[in-house]
Amino acid sequence: MAQPLTVPSMTAGADFVLRPWEMSDLPLVREAAEDDYIPLITTIPTPYSDEAAEAYVRRQWDRAATGSGYPFTIARTRDRRPVGSVGLWLADVAEGRATLGYWMTAPGRGRGVAGAALRTVTTWALHELRIPRVQVLIEPWNTASLRTAESAGYRREGLLRDWQEIGGRRRDMLMYSRLNGDRPSGDRAPTGS
Numbered sequence: 001m002a003q004p005l006t007v008p009s010m011t012a013g014a015d016f017v018l019r020p021w022e023m024s025d026l027p028l029v030r031e032a033a034e035d036d037y038i039p040l041i042t043t044i045p046t047p048y049s050d051e052a053a054e055a056y057v058r059r060q061w062d063r064a065a066t067g068s069g070y071p072f073t074i075a076r077t078r079d080r081r082p083v084g085s086v087g088l089w090l091a092d093v094a095e096g097r098a099t100l101g102y103w104m105t106a107p108g109r110g111r112g113v114a115g116a117a118l119r120t121v122t123t124w125a126l127h128e129l130r131i132p133r134v135q136v137l138i139e140p141w142n143t144a145s146l147r148t149a150e151s152a153g154y155r156r157e158g159l160l161r162d163w164q165e166i167g168g169r170r171r172d173m174l175m176y177s178r179l180n181g182d183r184p185s186g187d188r189a190p191t192g193s
Contacts, residue, residue: 021073
């Protein structure tokens with residue numbers, strides 16, 4: 001069994017913080033459960049119930065406790081309102097790679113929040129945790145997510161045909177990655193909060 005992980009809090013741009021999941025994040029789980037796409041690509045419960053949402057938050061805690069990854073809530077600094085999630089998953093870390101996943105509810109979309117969160121966790125993973133490669137997988141039609149990955153310095157590597165089941169169907173995924181030696185302009189190490 002892997003060692004338990006401590007999920008840190010980090011700033012993501014001037015207005016957002018990445019922090020561990022809390023039971024007070026149930027409204028975020030409800031918003032995500034009502035989204036057409038988020039429940040297809042995550043373990044967000046649908047239909048929503050408080051019990052299922054609490055179980056979802058406990059699963060995020062278990063991921064850190066079992067060493068399988070770092071799940072973060074993306075929250076506004078000014079009022080601590082959560083607007084999304086980003087996770088660094090370590091299933092392949094022994095092979096020198098980790099996978100990032102992220103999602104935003106409607107109130108957080110289109111403002112560069114996901115890009116700031118992705119840059120923050122990526123920089124932390126590459127430079128603080130010293131993981132040689134961080135990758136993201138995105139459906140080819142999801143242009144907003146593709147732009148987010150590219151804005152965070154990820155490079156497109158190729159199409160993985162029928163890579164993943166989403167919504168009961170095998171789907172193609174685009175592979176994007178950042179390597180420890182990659183350093184796009186403006187990239188800074190995150191600061192703790």
